[in-house]
Amino acid sequence: MSDINHGRRQFLAQGSALAAGIAIAPGMLLFDFAHARPAGVPASSAVRWGMLIDTTQCESGCDACVTACRKENGWPEPKTAQDVQWIRKVEIKQISTGKQINLPMMCQHCAEPPCVDVCPTAASFKRADGIVLVDKHRCIGCRYCMMACPYQARSFVHEPVVDHSSEMPRGQGTVESCTLCVDRVDRGEQPACVESCAKEGHKALVFGDLNNPNSEISQRIRSVASIKLREDLGLDTAFSFVGL
Amino acid sequence: MNVLRSLYASSRARIAALFAVLLLAMTPAWGDSLLPKLDIGKGGHCVRDPKFMRANHMYLILHQRDLVVRQGIRGSKYELTNCVDCHASKVNNSVLGTNQNFCQGCHVYAAVKIDCFECHSSKPQHFPAVADNAAIDPTAPIAPKEKQ
Numbered sequence: 001m002s003d004i005n006h007g008r009r010q011f012l013a014q015g016s017a018l019a020a021g022i023a024i025a026p027g028m029l030l031f032d033f034a035h036a037r038p039a040g041v042p043a044s045s046a047v048r049w050g051m052l053i054d055t056t057q058c059e060s061g062c063d064a065c066v067t068a069c070r071k072e073n074g075w076p077e078p079k080t081a082q083d084v085q086w087i088r089k090v091e092i093k094q095i096s097t098g099k100q101i102n103l104p105m106m107c108q109h110c111a112e113p114p115c116v117d118v119c120p121t122a123a124s125f126k127r128a129d130g131i132v133l134v135d136k137h138r139c140i141g142c143r144y145c146m147m148a149c150p151y152q153a154r155s156f157v158h159e160p161v162v163d164h165s166s167e168m169p170r171g172q173g174t175v176e177s178c179t180l181c182v183d184r185v186d187r188g189e190q191p192a193c194v195e196s197c198a199k200e201g202h203k204a205l206v207f208g209d210l211n212n213p214n215s216e217i218s219q220r221i222r223s224v225a226s227i228k229l230r231e232d233l234g235l236d237t238a239f240s241f242v243g244l
Numbered sequence: 245m246n247v248l249r250s251l252y253a254s255s256r257a258r259i260a261a262l263f264a265v266l267l268l269a270m271t272p273a274w275g276d277s278l279l280p281k282l283d284i285g286k287g288g289h290c291v292r293d294p295k296f297m298r299a300n301h302m303y304l305i306l307h308q309r310d311l312v313v314r315q316g317i318r319g320s321k322y323e324l325t326n327c328v329d330c331h332a333s334k335v336n337n338s339v340l341g342t343n344q345n346f347c348q349g350c351h352v353y354a355a356v357k358i359d360c361f362e363c364h365s366s367k368p369q370h371f372p373a374v375a376d377n378a379a380i381d382p383t384a385p386i387a388p389k390e391k392q
Contacts, residue, residue: 135313160362170363
């Protein structure tokens, strides 16, 4: 065997070891960095997107997340209870102590979503990476999912949509809710609400991969006490709350 | 009687000839006025040749839309946003609006209702599409093949 061949073999061995070190599994990397999923690759169940909401950091009267969501996804300001609302600010006050808690409420992206169970046309579905969505090509607007959701996260579009967003199609006669900004997530970005919260300097929202033990969200959930809303229902939501 | 009959026959022939000439003269004019005059916007090279697109554009994204929404497979060569990006009129920045606009013009001509834009934007998107969009052909199993 010549020296050249020997060197080439060594190089190949080093290269494959390096590749194996970075990629633990297809679509899952050792290092957690923002990266867009390449064209032609489906969402992977190796990832589970989730959010940690720190209510102690959520400021009273601030609705940056709601405004950012409206701007990003193109839903109008709600005026009546029937209007579309993907995310809303909730203020809770404990009467005995007077303690006030602020938090944003939206789709909790359950692992066992009741909206998906009841949908008669399989329009409600959970994507491989845990994002619960409405396939509006199939939605017939029956609104069973709205009744099934314990978080009142979904809305029905009563009025014709006039000014559509290119990234987030919306239409009259269909049900919709938080998509975790699925188009942004696929591009390797953070959801609009998370980005706006950080921009306001509040850092109440942490978004990331729950399956990756090294991600910021996983590390925070490990180190800080957090709860999921209505854990008794066994829906295993992707959202956790600190300070509730 | 014979004279009358021949006169009648000749006039009938003349009228027929006149109609034939009129028809010939009018045919190209009809062709021009009835076909839709489309504002193709930016235009340029389409993903397939225009003849194929005219007949099959809807099949190219029928299956692709399920792949995008349900599996998250993005960056197809065939995307509705790409159609709109190239074919939005430079006059009103849309593929709809008047019977000259690319989508509306042809669909009015063909009397086929378009559902796409009840939910999707008829205006070009704000950011460029995925750069390498030739990586997959998700429509291959379902879209009718081009005749060789």
